[in-house]
Amino acid sequence: MAKHDTPLLDQLESGPWPSFVSDLKQEAEKRAKNEAGHELQIPVDVVDDLLGILELSFKHGKTHWKHGGIVGVFGYGGGVIGRYCDQPELFPGVAHFHTMRIAQPGAKFYTSDYLRQLTDIWDRRGSGITNMHGSTGDIIFIGTTTPQLEEIYYEISHNMNQDLGGSGSNLRTPADCIGQARCEYACYDTQDLCYNLTMEYQDELHRPAFPYKFKFKFDGCPNGCVAAIARSDMSFIGTWKDDIRIDDEAVKAYVGGEFAPNGGAHADGDWGAFDIQKEIIALCPTGCMKYEDGKLEIDNRECTRCMHCINAMPRALRIGKETGCSILCGAKAPILDGAQMGSLVVPFVEVNADDDYQAIKDVIEPLWDWWMEEGKNRERLGETMKRLGFNALLEATGIAPVPQHVQEPRSNPYIFWKEEEVEGGWTRDIDEFRKDHQR
Amino acid sequence: MEQAEAAEMVVEALRKKLKSKSKFYFNDLSKILGMKPRAAKKYVNKMVEDGVLEYWSSGSTSMYGIPGTGKQAAAEHED
Numbered sequence A: 001m002a003k004h005d006t007p008l009l010d011q012l013e014s015g016p017w018p019s020f021v022s023d024l025k026q027e028a029e030k031r032a033k034n035e036a037g038h039e040l041q042i043p044v045d046v047v048d049d050l051l052g053i054l055e056l057s058f059k060h061g062k063t064h065w066k067h068g069g070i071v072g073v074f075g076y077g078g079g080v081i082g083r084y085c086d087q088p089e090l091f092p093g094v095a096h097f098h099t100m101r102i103a104q105p106g107a108k109f110y111t112s113d114y115l116r117q118l119t120d121i122w123d124r125r126g127s128g129i130t131n132m133h134g135s136t137g138d139i140i141f142i143g144t145t146t147p148q149l150e151e152i153y154y155e156i157s158h159n160m161n162q163d164l165g166g167s168g169s170n171l172r173t174p175a176d177c178i179g180q181a182r183c184e185y186a187c188y189d190t191q192d193l194c195y196n197l198t199m200e201y202q203d204e205l206h207r208p209a210f211p212y213k214f215k216f217k218f219d220g221c222p223n224g225c226v227a228a229i230a231r232s233d234m235s236f237i238g239t240w241k242d243d244i245r246i247d248d249e250a251v252k253a254y255v256g257g258e259f260a261p262n263g264g265a266h267a268d269g270d271w272g273a274f275d276i277q278k279e280i281i282a283l284c285p286t287g288c289m290k291y292e293d294g295k296l297e298i299d300n301r302e303c304t305r306c307m308h309c310i311n312a313m314p315r316a317l318r319i320g321k322e323t324g325c326s327i328l329c330g331a332k333a334p335i336l337d338g339a340q341m342g343s344l345v346v347p348f349v350e351v352n353a354d355d356d357y358q359a360i361k362d363v364i365e366p367l368w369d370w371w372m373e374e375g376k377n378r379e380r381l382g383e384t385m386k387r388l389g390f391n392a393l394l395e396a397t398g399i400a401p402v403p404q405h406v407q408e409p410r411s412n413p414y415i416f417w418k419e420e421e422v423e424g425g426w427t428r429d430i431d432e433f434r435k436d437h438q439r
Numbered sequence B: 001m002e003q004a005e006a007a008e009m010v011v012e013a014l015r016k017k018l019k020s021k022s023k024f025y026f027n028d029l030s031k032i033l034g035m036k037p038r039a040a041k042k043y044v045n046k047m048v049e050d051g052v053l054e055y056w057s058s059g060s061t062s063m064y065g066i067p068g069t070g071k072q073a074a075a076e077h078e079d
């Protein structure tokens, strides 16, 4: 029997879609039965009370959660998002209902044993409700009481070698694609770089001193499986400098229908025979490919590494050998000015584990110094860049302007000359000038 | 600057403003200390560790305040 009547929530179960309300009801029942025999450390009816308070919020058309509060375990300024309800007498199970962010394993690789440990801790010390994963990437534990925070932190850190993630004005939990662990397109080892920077910047992750949140994301290639270009203040996207490697025999095999294009991904529909002109050459966004007399050619200087041809014919085309990453800055989801994509700051940087990724850290640190000093409160890096101009960022980081910084000629050249940079300065000999120009 | 001196500067400045606000951005603290953010951070971290300051967060932003100074009520615009 449900603890609270929830007619409004029940309606949400009536559509054709899976409903979180059904999930919550199922979890409430599971807790009541407690077949696993957990020694429950927070109220058994936490999920029932969550349903109850949500129903009340629907009825009143307003939230019953207070705003903000406690932020972490001792020494941490993030990782916990304090939530208290403003109707604790009616819903004692959710009087405290804090969220915890747990750092996800690199590329979200799990063993089933690890997942079981996570859910065991959370069934025992929390509500059992999780969000796998939050948009930053973290494992989100939704709902526990204040005394459990330190206990959970102790267990995940000591027994599972895991840490809390970032929240608030911190470096947020860095997120990466699966990279070289499984993917032949990976131009660098995303997991190693992600882990290295996570460890290097522990203070930034756990102790807030930024104007606002800051996200790192690592995509091994421009396919962008973690959408770094759209969703991180600083994105590291794998790329290469030299030529796409072409295996002529394999190209012929695609043309001859021996290999299915796109790894057979669209094999369920009848698209007719593979047509290299129509499906590859004509779709290359820079028009830098041609296929003539059974031979594929790429003008690599014009290629923008869009990945289309490689994705379509992976057995015939491979990324180049001279690999590294591009660094883009300033992407964010819509909060103030609307969504913004990252701007290219460093077209190519080596990703070198042997020197502890120094070339990358040399970009990160001056950029942070600039944003920490110039950024307004609650201003994302991309907003500071927009307000002060791309040129200000280049100056602060000591990065020289290059043509790749210009999106298109004349509309946003970003680059302004200063007097000391121009031979002869701004002044001119007026008599010389008058010789050719009348008043 | 000595840690104790820095803590005194911050506490004094924050107490003065207590009537109008009880939560402060990190930037406010580095301004009080007259330091660049990175230098200020070392002192501020220590102040939190020593219990001179405490964190408050909405989940998306973080703020600092003197422990027990009515931060929750302020967040709900009661004062």
Ligand code: SF4
Pocket: A177, A178, A179, A180, A183, A184, A185, A186, A187, A219, A220, A221, A222, A223, A224, A225, A226
């Ligand atoms: S982003 Fe590229 S390298 Fe990473 S998993 Fe996706 S396709 Fe592979």
Ligand code: SF4
Pocket: A283, A284, A285, A286, A287, A288, A289, A298, A302, A303, A304, A305, A306, A307, A308, A309, A310
């Ligand atoms: S990667 Fe994209 S731009 Fe480059 S050759 Fe292939 S289709 Fe053209």
